Amino acid sequence: MFYAVAPEGEKGGTLRALARDGSPAGEVEHVDDLVAAVAERERGSAPRWVWASTARLYPRLLRAGVTVGRCHDLELTEALLLAFEGRPGESRSVGAALARLRGLPPPEEEPAEVEGEQQLLFGGEVAPPVEALVEVHAAQLARMEGRLRLLAAAESAGGLIAAEMSHEGLPWRADAHDELLTGLLGPRPAHGLRPRLLQELADRISAAFGHPVNPDSPQQLVKAFAGAGFSVPSTRAYVLKGISHPAVPAVLEYKELSRLHTAHGWNWLDAWAKGGRFRPEYVVGGVVSGRWATRGGGALQIPKVLRRAVVADPGHVLVVADAAQLEPRVLAALAGDAAFTEAAAQGDLYAALAEVFTGTPGGPSARDKAKIAMLSAMYGGGTGEAVQLLSVLKQRFPAAFEYVESAARAGERGELVRSLLGRTCPPASAEYRDLITTEAGRHAAASRGRFTRNFVVQATAAEWALAFMALLRPRLPAGAHLVFFQHDEVIVHTPQAEAEAVTRALHTAAAEAARLLFGDTPVAFPMEAATVSCYADAK
DNA sequence: TGAAGCCTATTA
DNA sequence: AACTTAATAGGCTTCA
Numbered sequence: 001m002f003y004a005v006a007p008e009g010e011k012g013g014t015l016r017a018l019a020r021d022g023s024p025a026g027e028v029e030h031v032d033d034l035v036a037a038v039a040e041r042e043r044g045s046a047p048r049w050v051w052a053s054t055a056r057l058y059p060r061l062l063r064a065g066v067t068v069g070r071c072h073d074l075e076l077t078e079a080l081l082l083a084f085e086g087r088p089g090e091s092r093s094v095g096a097a098l099a100r101l102r103g104l105p106p107p108e109e110e111p112a113e114v115e116g117e118q119q120l121l122f123g124g125e126v127a128p129p130v131e132a133l134v135e136v137h138a139a140q141l142a143r144m145e146g147r148l149r150l151l152a153a154a155e156s157a158g159g160l161i162a163a164e165m166s167h168e169g170l171p172w173r174a175d176a177h178d179e180l181l182t183g184l185l186g187p188r189p190a191h192g193l194r195p196r197l198l199q200e201l202a203d204r205i206s207a208a209f210g211h212p213v214n215p216d217s218p219q220q221l222v223k224a225f226a227g228a229g230f231s232v233p234s235t236r237a238y239v240l241k242g243i244s245h246p247a248v249p250a251v252l253e254y255k256e257l258s259r260l261h262t263a264h265g266w267n268w269l270d271a272w273a274k275g276g277r278f279r280p281e282y283v284v285g286g287v288v289s290g291r292w293a294t295r296g297g298g299a300l301q302i303p304k305v306l307r308r309a310v311v312a313d314p315g316h317v318l319v320v321a322d323a324a325q326l327e328p329r330v331l332a333a334l335a336g337d338a339a340f341t342e343a344a345a346q347g348d349l350y351a352a353l354a355e356v357f358t359g360t361p362g363g364p365s366a367r368d369k370a371k372i373a374m375l376s377a378m379y380g381g382g383t384g385e386a387v388q389l390l391s392v393l394k395q396r397f398p399a400a401f402e403y404v405e406s407a408a409r410a411g412e413r414g415e416l417v418r419s420l421l422g423r424t425c426p427p428a429s430a431e432y433r434d435l436i437t438t439e440a441g442r443h444a445a446a447s448r449g450r451f452t453r454n455f456v457v458q459a460t461a462a463e464w465a466l467a468f469m470a471l472l473r474p475r476l477p478a479g480a481h482l483v484f485f486q487h488d489e490v491i492v493h494t495p496q497a498e499a500e501a502v503t504r505a506l507h508t509a510a511a512e513a514a515r516l517l518f519g520d521t522p523v524a525f526p527m528e529a530a531t532v533s534c535y536a537d538a539k
Numbered sequence: 540t541g542a543a544g545c546c547t548a549t550t551a
Numbered sequence: 552a553a554c555t556t557a558a559t560a561g562g563c564t565t566c567a
Contacts, residue, residue, distance in 0.1 A: 216562060218546055236547070238553070259548050262561055287557060291551085298559055301549040322551090327556095381555035454556040487551045487557090545564075551557080 001025075002072065003047040004137065006130040007034055007057065014130040015041075018050065022138035028130060039066045048072055050137045052094045052128055054159030055284070062167040069474070073156040074133060076285060077140050080152055083288075083424045086416060094128040097136045150516070151421035154463065155285060157470035161482060162282035162292065168481045169277025170310060171318075171493060177269050177309035185257055188266050195261060201254040208247035215254045263298060264306055272297045273309075282485070289455055290423045290462035291487055300486055310535035312493060319502045320538035321529035322489035323465065323510065325349045328374045329525055330461045333518040334420060337399035344523040350374070356396045357389065377404055378457050380450030404453045411452025412445040419459035420517060425452055460517075461488065464525070467516050472509035477501045491535065499531045 002018035013034030017026035031037040038061060041047060049071040051057050061068065078092040090096065095107045144152060182188070186196030194202065206212045213224045221235045230243045237255060240248050272278055278297065286293025294300055312318045323329075324347075332344035343352035353370035364372065364385075373389035376382055377400075382390055394401040407417050414428035428448060435441035465488055472490070473482065480494035480502050494502045506527050514525045530538040 214563090217564085219564075234546075236554090242552095255548075259561090263549075263559090289557060291557065293558065295559090298549080300551080301559060303549060326551095376555070379555040379557095383555080384552065386555090450555065451557090458557065489551075541567095543564100543566085546562090548561100549559085 001047060002050050002137070003041060004050040004130050004133045005034070005038060005057075006051070006133055007127045008129075011035070013037070016130050016134060017047070018134065018137070022134070022141045024134060035061055035064045035066055038068065039064075042066065042068050046070075050074065050133055052133060054156065054163055058160060058163040059167065062163060067164065068160065070153075071156050071160060072137065072140075072152065073159045074136055074140065076155045076159055077144075077152040078136070079285060080148070080155060080423065081140060081143050083426070084148065084418070084422055086424070086427050088288075088424075088426050094132050094136050097139075098128070098132050101135065101139050147420070148422045151423060151463065154421070154466040154470055155290075157473070158284045158292070158466050161469050161473060161485070162284050165482055165485065166279050166281055168483050168493070169275075169279040170483045170491065171312055171316075172273040172276060172278040173309050173311045174269055174273050174276070176311065177273065177306065178266070180305065180308055181260070181265060181269075185261055185265070198254065198257055198261060201250050201257070204250045205247050205254060208245070208250065213247075215251055216258065221251065260303060260305070263301070264303060268297070278310075287462075288426055289458040290419065290466070291458065292485065299484075304536075307535035307538075310491075312533050315496055316493055317496050317499050317531050317533060318483075318535060318538070319492040319494060319499055319506065319529055319531050320489070320535060321492075321503075321506045321527045323468070324526050324528050326464065326488045326525070327378055327457050327461045329523050330464060331378065331400055331403065331457050333514070333521045333523040334456070334460055335400040335403035336521075337397050337403075340397040340400040341521065341523055347524065347526055356392060377401060378454055380408060380446075380453045404457065407456045408449035408453035411455075412449040414448075417452045417456050419456060419463055421460075421463050423459045423463065425455045425459075464513050464517055468509050468513040471512045471516070472505055475505040475509060477505070503529050503531065 001020050002022065004016045004018055005013060007013045008030075011034060012030065012032045015029045015031065015037060016024055019025040038049070046069050049068055051071060051074065053075045054071055054073045058068075074094050074097070075092045078097050079088070082088050082090050082092060090100075091106060099106050140152070178188075185198055189195045202215055205215050209224045209228065211224075214220050218235045222232060224247070225232050225243070225245060228245055230245050232239050232243065235251070237252055240251060272280075278299070280297045280299030281295045282299075283293040283295055310318070328349055329344045332340045343349055346352040350367050350370045353374070354366035357366040357369040357373070359366040359369065369389050372386055373393045376386040376390055377393055410417050411425070414432050416424050416427060418424045432444065432448070435444055469482065469485065469490065476482070476492065477494070477498040480492050480498050482490060483493045484491035490506075492502050492506075506529050510525050510527045514521065514523065528539070532538050
């Protein structure tokens with residue numbers, strides 16, 4: 001059922017079979033080649049592997065060509081449990097968890113990753129022994145009831161998927177990227193210089209002001225506009241669009257191109273798109289809501305214009321799929337609001353909601369208003385027109401409205417809120433309760449209310465996405481791989497002949513994820529899937 | 540000179 | 552009309 005596995009030394013390690021309740025079901029086995037031992041048992045009984053950290057152990061297995069089906073990631077699970085218990089600041093490491101079990105003081109800070117991955121992976125001193133894994137694992141099982149167990153399983157599956165996606169990489173054509181940059185910015189400049197077209201824009205900006213202005217400095221820009229009689233509170237694009245000074249068009253264009261150059265220019269290309277693949281490092285559960293973060297490469301902020309560089313290998317295609325209007329659908333399923341659930345059973349949720357709103361001629365349509373109202377309800381907005389739209393929402397969909405309202409009020413009172421499966425928001429700070437009696441405190445309370453209001457929806461949506469990917473993974477045909485994930489969107493790189501099978505798997509997994517989380521809810525979770533050679537050609 | 544924080548842009 | 556949720560990241564500015 002379970003196999004605990006701890007690396008030891010350069011290549012070796014220890015294993016121990018565990019029963020369903022986590023108790024030892026065999027002796028400790030020492031092996032000289034841990035990767036080979038894992039591969040052999042995976043081919044045999046395909047156990048659920050219990051290890052300290054997928055992120056540290058699994059890449060080594062993947063490099064050796066070994067994949068596993070299921071695991072229990074002790075660190076990811078410990079983080080979930082600590083958050084659930086209202087103490088997210090404590091260390092998630094196996095050593096710290098063991099110390100807490102035994103009532104001992106926390107161990108010394110773990111050594112930094114000085115020797116790189118290798119040291120952390122199989123360095124016997126760093127990795128906790130298998131006995132520690134077994135003890136912490138059994139205790140974690142005892143701390144979790146049904147929903148948390150499902151969450152831990154989903155999070156652990158996420159860890160496997162994240163490592164596999166980094167290993168596989170997103171197909172990235174450096175030549176297409178370079179061509180795009182050269183077309184927009186001019187040829188690649190020498191180190192430290194502006195590309196030609198950026199420099200020309202900078203010169204035009206200085207000329208328009210009649211004196212040198214560095215467009216990279218908001219301070220200088222604000223001063224320059226003030227000197228020309230335009231007092232602006234900031235240099236944000238939407239602010240500048242509202243004033244009529246001859247420098248504005250060049251400033252806006254400069255901002256756009258400069259962003260591309262500094263964030264995703266040639267330096268990025270050199271650093272991140274080696275060997276025709278972009279390999280971001282995904283951080284599972286890196287966001288408190290359970291969304292993933294990435295380290296380096298800004299993988300979740302890739303500008304849409306660069307999708308042109310994401311091209312399938314010869315004989316392959318990309319199946320690009322996103323869950324349409326995921327968050328409002330999640331709210332519908334969570335709240336069980338009868339009228340709202342009925343709308344969420346439709347393919348276009350906002351269009352279905354539009355029936356209760358009235359469009360403004362020349363202004364937002366009824367569908368636009370439905371969307372604004374929904375987003376305001378989930379984000380805690382409510383300025384201007386949204387106030388009226390929210391009251392319509394409250395009147396027609398009282399249960400859905402009450403669901404997010406009560407999460408907001410709980411947050412304002414300083415309480416914890418949880419997702420469907422039990423992912424838990426961080427507690428309010430120690431000073432929070434005293435603070436909320438003051439004027440600044442009311443601001444803090446409103447802010448925390450907006451956070452918890454959004455948390456319950458965003459965190460449950462992240463759970464749906466995690467379940468979706470975990471269910472999709474074993475259904476993918478041979479040769480097809482998940483290569484990108486961005487909150488509610490996935491890309492599968494697959495041999496062309498398997499594209500239809502991949503698309504079927506996507507739809508099946510979406511339906512299964514909905515059933516796993518919400519039972520037989522009538523809410524639909526449609527996937528919009530496109531089969532393309534280039535990411536830019538999807539929708 | 541380096542750290543910390545501000546400003547701004549990008550994504551869902 | 553204007554900025555409400557969650558993030559990452561680079562350049563600039565301020566400060567020790």
